[in-house]
Amino acid sequence: MTDTTLAGVYVSRETFDRLTALTALLQKWNPAINLVAKSTVPEAWGRHILDSAQLYRLAPSQPHHWADLGSGGGFPGLVIAILAQEKDPGCRITLVESDQRKATFLRQAVRELGLLKVTVLAERIETLSPLAADVLSARALAALPQLCHFALRHLSPEGLALFPKGAQHLDEVAQARHDWHFDLSTFPSDTDPAAVVLAMKAIQHV
Numbered sequence: 001m002t003d004t005t006l007a008g009v010y011v012s013r014e015t016f017d018r019l020t021a022l023t024a025l026l027q028k029w030n031p032a033i034n035l036v037a038k039s040t041v042p043e044a045w046g047r048h049i050l051d052s053a054q055l056y057r058l059a060p061s062q063p064h065h066w067a068d069l070g071s072g073g074g075f076p077g078l079v080i081a082i083l084a085q086e087k088d089p090g091c092r093i094t095l096v097e098s099d100q101r102k103a104t105f106l107r108q109a110v111r112e113l114g115l116l117k118v119t120v121l122a123e124r125i126e127t128l129s130p131l132a133a134d135v136l137s138a139r140a141l142a143a144l145p146q147l148c149h150f151a152l153r154h155l156s157p158e159g160l161a162l163f164p165k166g167a168q169h170l171d172e173v174a175q176a177r178h179d180w181h182f183d184l185s186t187f188p189s190d191t192d193p194a195a196v197v198l199a200m201k202a203i204q205h206v
Contacts, residue, residue, distance in 0.1 A: 007053035007190055009083060018082045018113050019049050025109050026073060033101050035073030051191045052076030052139065055162045056083045058187060058199055059135045063091050067133035069125050069150055070141035071095040072102055076164075078109055080137065081118045093118045094133070096125055125150050136161045144172035144198070148180045151203045160201055167194040179206050 004016060011019075023044045030041055040047045052075045059066070066084065068077030077095040084091045095118065097103045103122035110118045121128060131154040138147055144163065151161045165172060173184065182203040189195035 007050050008057045009053060009087070011083065012086055015082055015086045018085075018115075019053075019079065021113060022074065022078055022082065022109065023049060025105075025112065029105050029108075030073070033105055035102060035105060036075070046191055048073070048075045049079055051164065051189070052079035053083060054190045055137055055164070055197060056080060056087070058162055058197060060160060062088055063134040065092045065094065065131070065133045065156075066135040066137070067094040067096065067131045067154055069096050069136065069138040069154070071097045071106055071120075072099075072140075074106055074109055076137050076139050078106065078113070078115075081110070081115050082113065085115060085117075089116070091117065094131055095120045096128060096131075097122060098124045125154070128154070130154055132156045132159075134159050137163070139164050144169075144176040145179060148176055148182065148200075148203050148205075151200065152205065155203065158201075160199060161203065163198045163200065164189065165196055165198055166192070169196050169198065173198070180204065181206060 004011060026044055027041060029035060055076050066080055071077040081093040084093060095106050097106055100122050103120050106120045133155055136151055136155045147163055155161055183201045185199040187197045
């Protein structure tokens, strides 16, 4: 296999192989830790790898610090770290996961996949020191109003938040606008016709 395109991102064979290795790690660890729903493991490439990879092309070029909250099984955080190692090697990646067992998996995956500039923090998002990230992501973590709280704490003033959301995203946006101001762009998901990615900036409490 030569270079290929993955969710709109041109990647090398080495990057593709790392993503394939990540699916193997997921299959190995999931029975013991329940990193993702068991039913999604056979479809991991589409449900988790591609769904995570699509965030990368929505981010600004050459970010300095990307933080992923509630990283769990590494989606999107580990996928972003794999892509960044090829595309933006200067970018630091921080994976935040309060569950110690899942954090152990993340650290093991970082080692086995040979990922550089990746830090795993086994701490609570609410009490973690502000990260001042250029890009902030969170997948299947919380409702949008709560994500706005997290973004206010951990996103730099000029930063971008990327939140994949499902079919109820319009309701979540309406709910969040009761208490929050933000600039919003909505992008259709590559992997689910009912889902979107919310790209948010200038998040401030009303």
